[in-house]
Amino acid sequence: MSSSSTSGLIRKPKVFKVDLDGNVYCHHDIVAVLRVAGLKSERHGEEFYGCSHWPRGDCKFFLWKEDVDKMFVERSYGTSTQVTFKDLKIKNLKLHNMLLIEENKNLKAMRFDTKTKSKKPYVLTFVIAIAILLYLWN
Incomplete structure (x- = not known):
């Protein structure tokens, strides 16, 4: 057939x-x-x-x-709406923006951690230097 x-x-x-x-x-x-x-x-x-x-x-x-x-028709609850490429691009840009904001927060936190960690050796060196000067002074 x-x-x-x-x-x-x-x-x-x-x-x-x-x-x-x-x-x-x-x-x-x-x-x-x-x-x-x-x-x-x-x-x-x-x-x-x-x-x-x-x-x-x-x-x-x-x-x-x-x-x-x-x-590109979005179906939900028995209705259909047309999703344009512009809508998709806006959603993508918003998501990208959220990721950049989160990455910025993480980088600032890492920078703050390195600043506080890098000060500790200098403080310790400063204390040791004062101790040596006091020892030599006496």
Whole structure:
């Protein structure tokens, strides 16, 4: 039994990379170009990502923009909201800021510890020097 519908086909998952600026990368690890389907396509006028080397190169990277956008829908409590790349970038920057603040606290604590530790030998040396001077003086 053969069927010409795509529902009977097992589709291989597409692997690609998207950065926080919304850039989609092809298999060459370069930013894919956003193009519009031409007149001969059933999906005329719809946007898709393709390799910037096409048609000169042999990369067949192709991904509908709609499919990429669907991946960034946040689902919770039966509702769906669109998460933009800007939202993701803001969350990432806030997290990075929190990590930098924590690292700054740790570095200040380490600096304070080294200051107090480094004073102890000088105090001890100072006390010994006074003891020697008093001994020599007498």
